[in-house]
């Protein structure tokens with residue numbers, strides 16, 4: 001009786017730790033073998049990683065290399081939909097973009113709270 005209880009407890013503990021490991025791997029599918037690139041919520045946090053969003057152009061400021069967009073949620077950044085200014089990697093990315101235009105764009109995280117658009121193009 002005592003043996004049965006002990007082994008039941010052991011199996012329960014093994015099962016729980018197995019589940020915990022499985023969950024951690026599920027939350028970090030791209031983290032295998034990589035180090036130092038995760039933030040608190042477990043999202044990849046690499047400068048070169050692009051996060052694609054869809055939005056609407058509000059204003060284009062080519063002189064300062066900025067664009068104001070109302071964009072939908074960007075899951076990989078944990079962002080809800082919002083209206084905001086973005087810097088662009090290169091002013092020429094803004095050529096031909098007009099207010100009211102629907103666009104698809106890639107956001108790159110440069111540092112804490114620092115983002116820029118690396119690619120932006122009219123969306124279908």
Ligand SMILES: [Cu+2]
Pocket residue numbers: 071079081082083084
């Ligand atoms: Cu935003």
